[in-house]
Amino acid sequence: MSHSNPCIRCGACCAYFRVSFYWGETTAHPDGTVPIELTEPVSPYYVAMRGTNQAKKRCVALAGEVGQEVNCTIYAARSSSCHECQAGDERCNRARRAWGMPEMDAQGVIQKVCQKVCDTNDAANPQGTFRAID
Numbered sequence: 001m002s003h004s005n006p007c008i009r010c011g012a013c014c015a016y017f018r019v020s021f022y023w024g025e026t027t028a029h030p031d032g033t034v035p036i037e038l039t040e041p042v043s044p045y046y047v048a049m050r051g052t053n054q055a056k057k058r059c060v061a062l063a064g065e066v067g068q069e070v071n072c073t074i075y076a077a078r079s080s081s082c083h084e085c086q087a088g089d090e091r092c093n094r095a096r097r098a099w100g101m102p103e104m105d106a107q108g109v110i111q112k113v114c115q116k117v118c119d120t121n122d123a124a125n126p127q128g129t130f131r132a133i134d
């Protein structure tokens with residue numbers, strides 16, 4: 001069984017949200033880690049990762065192809081906002097849906113959803129709840 005990080009084959013959240021955080025997390029502060037040159041100011045106290053403060057978002061630190069193989073080129077130095085998006089959480093799945101990828105659970109297991117079942121008034125599924133099928 002593979003225990004690899006599902007984010008390596010995704011990257012949707014890095015190319016969907018504006019990734020902003022307190023400027024003190026940048027290298028402009030003695031304790032900051034995020035390279036200041038990879039950010040842009042969005043308010044007097046907040047910066048955003050370059051590339052995420054625009055209509056078509058993609059973080060400048062993201063390498064690779066979304067949905068194929070990606071990596072964060074500043075992984076060890078990434079911001080608290082980046083840490084907060086966890087595989088399988090609500091924001092993760094919002095980004096994945098936007099990129100046309102299936103949702104996943106907190107273990108990184110892809111949730112197979114049959115749209116046909118969800119869209120029909122199935123007597124066995126009266127609430128219209130998503131059901132995973134093989």
Ligand code: SF4
Binds near residue numbers: 095
């Ligand atoms: S947290 Fe979710 S959306 Fe972000 S890279 Fe990982 S699997 Fe993809």
Ligand code: SF4
Binds near residue numbers: 071
């Ligand atoms: S810094 Fe890394 S983890 Fe954060 S949005 Fe950019 S590519 Fe994603």
